[in-house]
Each structure stands twice: as structure tokens, then as C-alpha cells.
Amino acid sequence: MPYSAEHKQNSREQILRGAMTLFSRKGFANVSIDEVMAEAGMTRGAFYAHFKSKSVLYAEAVMFAALNSQIVTQLNADDTELSWFARVVDGYLDISHVDETVSPCPLAFLATDVASSDPEVRRAYTEVYKGLVKLFDQHRPPRLKKSDPDLNLAITALMIGGVAVSRALHDKTLVKKLLSSCRSVAHRLAQGR
Amino acid sequence: MPYSAEHKQNSREQILRGAMTLFSRKGFANVSIDEVMAEAGMTRGAFYAHFKSKSVLYAEAVMFAALNSQIVTQLNADDTELSWFARVVDGYLDISHVDETVSPCPLAFLATDVASSDPEVRRAYTEVYKGLVKLFDQHRPPRLKKSDPDLNLAITALMIGGVAVSRALHDKTLVKKLLSSCRSVAHRLAQGR
DNA sequence: GTCTATAGAAAGATAGAC
DNA sequence: GTCTATCTTTCTATAGAC
Secondary structure, X not given: OOOOHHHHHHHXXXXXXXXXXXXXXXXXXXXXXXXXXXXXXXXXXXXXXXXXXXHHHHHXXXXXXXXHOHHHHOOOOOOOHHHHHHHHHHXXXXXXXXXXOOOOOHHHHOHHHHHOOOHHHHHHHHHHHHHHHHHXXXXXXXXXXXXXXXXXXXXXXXXXXXXXXXXXXXXXXXXXXXXXXXXXXXHHHHOXX | OOOOHHHHHHHHHHHHHHHHHHHHHHXXXXXXXXXXXXXXXXXXXXXXXXXXXXXXXXXXXXXXXXXXXXXXXXXOOOOOHHHHHHHHHHHHOOHHHHOOOOOOOHHHHOHHHHHOOOXXXXXXXXXXXXXXHHHHHHOOOHHHHOOOOOHHHHHHHHHHHHHHHHHHOOOHHHHHHHHHHHHHHHHHHHOOO
């Protein structure tokens, strides 16, 4: 075998990385396998040695994107719970996230796109969302957990909605106000006020 | 001329109505002109007598959808401001909206889809969003307007995000909890608590 | 595993008849 | 204005060489 298992793993990861970026930016249907493979430095024919179909790639890319999003990579900092929360919320609802300067979160970038996709893709999205909510639950001040156990569902929906709407808007001034308002409200909610 | 201006207007509206439904459910790229025209009771060739291109149809369908959404049609009820707000929030964040039993709101159904579309489409989306925020501002208790003038941006983002995420999720139990949490938070925010 | 070549299908847009 | 027929492009997926 002229190609090592490690080589295959690397190629696979390159494909997923390119797919993540392209799908997030343009949506599933607007990205061709040609584009994905070109981004990964290969050609069309090699694709099917790694994934059975474009749909399967989509589901895996959603999972992959979640692992590489800013939120997860910021997880292991050792500061207080409140500043963890503030940092995640502010980083998520930042203009650089909307503009894709940082690694985009598929929950916000692909929400309506996933809704009209295969069950497999929606399952992947659901798992990623549950992971995000669980993360928030783990970092939540214990005194607030009992009073409103599902509050983090609304907070995450606010964050995802804020970014998703911001991307769709044409008016940059409005986008800044929207993001600012979402940050403010998210902080308020997280502090139980 | 064998066809009256009224006839043309009717045909045009039929096309827009079908397009609105199909685009919302499946996204722009996953809907063909064939499908739209079949839904409107015509065939492909007649399309270009009404719209210059598929993209132009998309932009107009977004505007059209906004005029026909539940929110606007509920506008002229003569009850108190608070119950107007409660009714709109609860209607929007209802499972029947997610399941498309009622006329879907393009802001929630097409958010990420629009983000990767032509400037023309994004402009239409922006206008519709501004209209929604303005509507909320008009129904807002005056005493709250000064303290946080941009609060309605976050409230609408929460509503849109709640519906968009709900559509993408595979877990119906989680969807119900998510919608419930969003309704609860939206009410709380609207009352200035 | 990756390449080039190609089969086969789908869809946007146009042409011309009625 | 609406129809059928067609041009043209694009894209998924497969086949076979290396």
C-alpha cells in the first residue's frame, strides 16, 4: 500500500476542514465537491475514497466544525465562571464571527440550511447543539440552575439567532447595534437579572 | 391582448405564493423554477414573463412572505399593548410555526440561506427585519423605550433564533423545551424585568 | 489513494408557436 | 401570457489507469 493510514487521515482532515469553511460560507447546495477537493489540494476523483456521498460529508463537517469552533477551543482557560461566560458570549456575538474572521460556528451559520437536509445531518446538528447547551450548563452558577433549568436554551438561541440574522443583514450599522444588544441581554440573563 | 392586466397580476401572485412556501421549506437552491411554476399551476416557460431571473423572484418572495406572515396579519387587533406582544411572541415561537402549519416567517426560515445570496435578496431581508423591529417598537410600553432603546433587536433575534434552531433539531422533546424557554425569556424582557 | 475521463441527471434561461 | 422544445451549463457519482 503506497499510502499510509496516517496519510489517509490527513487527507480526510483536509477535506473536512475545507468543507467546513465552504459549507458555512455558502451553504450545502452552493458548494460543489470540486470546490471542496480543490480547497483540500486534491481533485474530484479522490473524494469517494473518503466519504460515501456529499450528504455524509455534510454531517461529518458539522461535527468537525463544532470541534474547531472558537467556543470549544476557549474551553480550558482557568478563570472564573462568570468571565468564562462573558468571554464566550462576547466572542460569539462579535463582528469577527459574523465576518468569518474566526472559525465559524455551524449552529449559527447553517441553521436553516440544516433544517432542509437529511435526517443524518439534522442528527449531527442536534448533537452539536446539545453539546453547546451542556457546556453552558457546566459553567453556570449553581444558585441559578434550580430557578430556571432551561434558561440556557434561550441564551444559546439568542446567540445563534443574533449571529444568523447579522449575517443576513445588509446594513452594517444595524448589525453592530444588533450584536451589541444581544451581548447585553445575554449577560443580563446569565447573571439571573 | 388576450390576457388582462388583472390576469397577469393574479398569475404573478400565484407564483409568489408558491415560491414563498417552497423557498421557506427547502431553501433557495433546492427549489427549481419547474417546481414553483407547477405549484402556481403553470409551466416553466411562463416564468420569465413575470420575473427576470430566479434571484429576482427570491428577493420579491421574501418581501411577499413578510406581508403574509402571521405577525403582520395579527397587527390590527385592538387589545392592550401587552397582550399584543404576548400574542405575537407566543404565536411566533409556537410549534405550529416550526412545523409550517401557519404561514412561515422568512426571517426565521431563510436566515442563513439569505446570508449567502445576492445583495438584492439581503436588502429585501434587511427591509423586512427593520419592519419587524419597527412594529415591536410601536407596541412597546413608552416607559421602557428610554432605558434600553435597542432591546427589541435582541428580542427579535431571540425569536428568530428560537424558530430557526428548532427547525434544525431532530429531537422533538428538546424543541418543545427550547420554544418554551424562548417564550418565557421574551416575555420577561418585554416587561422590563 | 489519487488521478483523468466520462456517464447521466438536473436545472436556468431562451426561442418560437399559439 | 403561456405553452413546448431546446440550448447550455453544472454537478454528482462511477470507471479505469497509475
